[in-house]
Amino acid sequence: MTRTRSPRSSRSRPKHRTGGMRPWLGWLVKLSLVGLVVLAGFAVYLDAVVQEKFSGKRWTVPAKVYARPLELFVGQKLAKNDFLTELDALGYRRESAANGPGAAAVAGNNVELNTRGFQFYEGAEPAQRIRVKFSGDYVAGLTQASGQELAVARLEPLLIGGLYPAHHEDRILIKLDQVPPYLVETLVAVEDREFFHHFGVSPKSIARAFWVNASAGQLRQGGSTLTQQLVKNFYLTSERSLTRKATEALMALLLELHYDKQEILEAYLNEVFLGQDGQRAVHGFGLASQYFFSQPLAELKLHQVALLVGIVKGPSYYNPRRFPERALERRNLVIDLLAEQNVVTPEEAAAAKKMPLGVTKRGSLADSSYPAFLDLVKRQLRQDYRDEDLTEEGLRIFTSFDPILQQKAEGALNSTLTGLSGRKGVDQVEAAMVVTNPESGEIQAMIGSRQPRFAGFNRALDAVRPIGSLIKPAVYLTALERPSQYTLTSWLVDEPFSVKGQDGQVWRPQNYDRKAHGTVYLYQGLANSYNLSTAKLGLELGVPKVLKTLERLGVSRDWPAYPSMLLGAGALSPIEVATMYQTLANGGFNTPLRGIRSVLTAEGEPLRRYPFQIQQRFDPGAIYLVQNAMQRVMREGTGRSVYSQLPGSLTLAGKTGTSNDSRDSWFAGFSQDLLAVVWLGRDDNGSTPLTGATGALQVWTGFMRKADPLPLNMPLPDNVVQAWVDANSGQGSDSSCPNAVQMPYIRGSEPPPGAACGLQAPVDEVMDWVRGWMN
Numbered sequence: 001m002t003r004t005r006s007p008r009s010s011r012s013r014p015k016h017r018t019g020g021m022r023p024w025l026g027w028l029v030k031l032s033l034v035g036l037v038v039l040a041g042f043a044v045y046l047d048a049v050v051q052e053k054f055s056g057k058r059w060t061v062p063a064k065v066y067a068r069p070l071e072l073f074v075g076q077k078l079a080k081n082d083f084l085t086e087l088d089a090l091g092y093r094r095e096s097a098a099n100g101p102g103a104a105a106v107a108g109n110n111v112e113l114n115t116r117g118f119q120f121y122e123g124a125e126p127a128q129r130i131r132v133k134f135s136g137d138y139v140a141g142l143t144q145a146s147g148q149e150l151a152v153a154r155l156e157p158l159l160i161g162g163l164y165p166a167h168h169e170d171r172i173l174i175k176l177d178q179v180p181p182y183l184v185e186t187l188v189a190v191e192d193r194e195f196f197h198h199f200g201v202s203p204k205s206i207a208r209a210f211w212v213n214a215s216a217g218q219l220r221q222g223g224s225t226l227t228q229q230l231v232k233n234f235y236l237t238s239e240r241s242l243t244r245k246a247t248e249a250l251m252a253l254l255l256e257l258h259y260d261k262q263e264i265l266e267a268y269l270n271e272v273f274l275g276q277d278g279q280r281a282v283h284g285f286g287l288a289s290q291y292f293f294s295q296p297l298a299e300l301k302l303h304q305v306a307l308l309v310g311i312v313k314g315p316s317y318y319n320p321r322r323f324p325e326r327a328l329e330r331r332n333l334v335i336d337l338l339a340e341q342n343v344v345t346p347e348e349a350a351a352a353k354k355m356p357l358g359v360t361k362r363g364s365l366a367d368s369s370y371p372a373f374l375d376l377v378k379r380q381l382r383q384d385y386r387d388e389d390l391t392e393e394g395l396r397i398f399t400s401f402d403p404i405l406q407q408k409a410e411g412a413l414n415s416t417l418t419g420l421s422g423r424k425g426v427d428q429v430e431a432a433m434v435v436t437n438p439e440s441g442e443i444q445a446m447i448g449s450r451q452p453r454f455a456g457f458n459r460a461l462d463a464v465r466p467i468g469s470l471i472k473p474a475v476y477l478t479a480l481e482r483p484s485q486y487t488l489t490s491w492l493v494d495e496p497f498s499v500k501g502q503d504g505q506v507w508r509p510q511n512y513d514r515k516a517h518g519t520v521y522l523y524q525g526l527a528n529s530y531n532l533s534t535a536k537l538g539l540e541l542g543v544p545k546v547l548k549t550l551e552r553l554g555v556s557r558d559w560p561a562y563p564s565m566l567l568g569a570g571a572l573s574p575i576e577v578a579t580m581y582q583t584l585a586n587g588g589f590n591t592p593l594r595g596i597r598s599v600l601t602a603e604g605e606p607l608r609r610y611p612f613q614i615q616q617r618f619d620p621g622a623i624y625l626v627q628n629a630m631q632r633v634m635r636e637g638t639g640r641s642v643y644s645q646l647p648g649s650l651t652l653a654g655k656t657g658t659s660n661d662s663r664d665s666w667f668a669g670f671s672q673d674l675l676a677v678v679w680l681g682r683d684d685n686g687s688t689p690l691t692g693a694t695g696a697l698q699v700w701t702g703f704m705r706k707a708d709p710l711p712l713n714m715p716l717p718d719n720v721v722q723a724w725v726d727a728n729s730g731q732g733s734d735s736s737c738p739n740a741v742q743m744p745y746i747r748g749s750e751p752p753p754g755a756a757c758g759l760q761a762p763v764d765e766v767m768d769w770v771r772g773w774m775n
Contacts, residue, residue: 059271061171062164062392063381063391063394065159067399068401069154069155071154072132077138080109082404084104084106086155086404087155090294093299097112098113101114111131112131112132118156119604125156129145130143161370163377163397164280168279170281171287172290173602174284176265178286178297180297180301184265187269190337191312194225198227199257200252201227226265227264233272269284269285270284276316277291282315285308292308292320302344303358306332309334310331327357331357371452372449373445376458376575377399395602396600399596400437401444405444409447412702413447413699416695417431419698423690426690428682428686430450430682431447431678433676433677435674438586438672438673438674441582443594448460457683459679460575464571464576465573465681466569467657467659468567469531469567469656469666471567475538479537480746483745488625488629489725494525494532496510496516517530520533526637531567534567535567543562543566544561546565552617553580554579554583568657575593579592584623584626585670587623621746625720627714633653633654633655634669646705649711650671652670653670653712654670656693663688665690665691666679667692667699667700671704671710672709673710676704720746721744722745725751726741731754732753734753738757
């Protein structure tokens with residue numbers, strides 16, 4: 001008997017149901033395989049990203065710019081208060097005893113300190129303990145702690161700024177062996193207790209953070225490991241998403257696979273974001289230590305370490321300058337945590353919590369601290385280096401900048417403008433100032449604005465304004481280079497005149513006081529800044545000859561040979577004026593102005609020096625005579641007000657300058673060791689209520705009073721003799737005669753010796769002398 005299958009029984013067999021699931025399982029397997037391949041590919045990609053950046057150049061480090069190092073030696077002119085100001089700027093701690101690098105103890109006129117040591121261009125300066133004894137405004141003693149005398153000691157230079165890349169990210173790279181006690185322990189205790197035991201991601205930390213936050217009812221701990229934090233800061237954005245978090249975890253695992261804990265920890269210490277200083281981002285504990293405490297990281301104490309680690313959680317929220325109470329609470333919480341984990345004893349914790357925050361009033365490394373000088377440095381560096389070299393390679397730039405002189409220049413400007421504030425229009429007056437060393441040509445201080453700590457238009461370099469009477473020393477120097485024709489006691493006519501130019505325009509110069517002064521000595525024309533006699537002299541010499549003298553003084557401007565140029569119609573910037581007066585102050589030797597001394601690589605290898613250059617441009621005798629006339633500017637001429645504030649024994653030379661309608665107030669002057677140029681005026685070229693004497697000279701005087709310079713002491717050149725002459729007639733006289741004064745002359749141009757007092761010299765001798773200098 002044959003059986004037949006019913007369709008129903010056939011449809012109900014299990015094999016048909018099982019066969020219906022196979023496609024779904026197949027697709028699941030296939031999708032899983034594809035996902036694994038994609039994940040593996042993504043992991044390979046991330047692995048390459050992790051290794052490429054971490055094994056290569058991890059950071060772009062801006063060039064660091066340093067001030068001149070303060071050198072100490074017996075006999076040095078240095079006031080104790082100025083020395084202590086520099087120590088404060090360098091972050092030296094005032095203690096009862098100078099124990100450890102960066103500590104200083106003051107007892108009367110003695111200062112004992114532990115220097116930090118530094119890598120200079122010439123080599124390493126070792127850290128050492130020294131004693132400095134002061135007497136008046138001089139260093140009277142310099143010894144080691146053992147009492148052995150030192151010939152010279154050099155402090156580390158002040159870091160005054162950096163040359164930042166476009167993203168304005170900054171850091172001071174440190175190594176693990178440079179960190180202070182407690183830093184690693186504190187960081188691990190607060191941010192990642194399992195750091196030395198996990199493999200990049202810590203489930204235990206995540207669970208603990210969840211429990212702590214739930215128990216406290218607020219967010220007190222995060223679950224990310226230090227490795228994850230490093231990955232987020234180093235490779236990723238701050239986006240909050242599961243994808244980004246998963247990527248972070250995977251990269252953390254890969255990072256720990258290739259690198260040991262010490263490398264990861266060191267990278268974290270250099271990468272973590274700890275604050276914002278204007279446009280500049282403060283990264284790493286090395287820079288944060290300088291920014292908040294003005295101290296190297298290695299010198300920090302427990303309470304300072306706890307504050308920096310506490311800031312990691314929220315640099316803006318716990319900013320100790322903006323929110324000191326909030327930051328103090330956070331710091332103390334960190335210290336308590338250290339005590340709970342037995343990192344410190346309860347006694348150490350209690351002592352640390354009693355300490356103040358100790359942060360400086362402002363960031364000591366702010367890139368806007370000295371913007372005018374840093375602008376100068378950038379411009380000079382770009383002649384030799386690419387921008388990426390300056391912003392990425394961590395070069396170390398050593399300059400001639402003197403922070404003490406800068407502080408005094410800023411103080412003089414501020415006090416002068418405050419004193420003048422009652423005068424109409426002074427609030428619109430801007431300012432610029434350049435301070436140099438007359439012998440070396442090194443720029444020591446610079447102001448580019450009446451608000452010198454704010455970056456912007458740098459008037460010291462870029463405000464090109466008519467210089468007025470500042471040009472007059474060039475006119476008189478041109479004359480005095482012809483001793484057979486002109487001496488300091490040659491007669492000039494100070495009377496009105498007019499000159500018709502090639503364009504048909506008539507030029508009629510006037511004196512500032514609108515008066516004519518008749519016949520005057522040549523030196524009086526300069527000392528009193530007479531326009532009429534100066535212009536007439538310049539026309540006799542020839543305008544092109546005067547412009548050639550300006551070129552030899554260091555002015556590289558292609559000015560037309562118009563008569564008005566003789567009275568300062570030509571425009572210069574303050575730094576160009578400083579270049580001109582530098583040659584006058586340095587005995588006729590031209591020394592190009594410079595702000596950079598040397599450059600080192602980030603590793604301390606010498607890269608380039610900027611040596612001192614000098615070229616003789618003028619006969620020392622002619623320069624000596626011009627300096628004598630410029631000293632008379634200060635004693636009896638337009639600059640005589642300085643001696644109402646400065647001692648009469650201080651010999652100075654200088655020149656006032658005022659442009660038409662008092663639009664520009666200038667003064668340029670020098671002592672033996674300081675030259676300073678000051679400009680005051682309005683950016684819109686409007687009139688001011690100031691002349692050179694009532695404006696710029698007052699700033700200059702205030703600066704010199706604070707700087708306490710050495711008196712000008714130019715040796716008598718071999719070709720110059722001193723002769724006695726009658727003050728009224730200019731004829732030769734005897735030292736015992738009434739009205740007899742001593743005047744310098746180029747040898748052979750001096751008047752013939754005078755007869756006995758009260759008698760005239762023989763007429764033929766006088767006429768021979770007159771014919772001699774006229775020819």
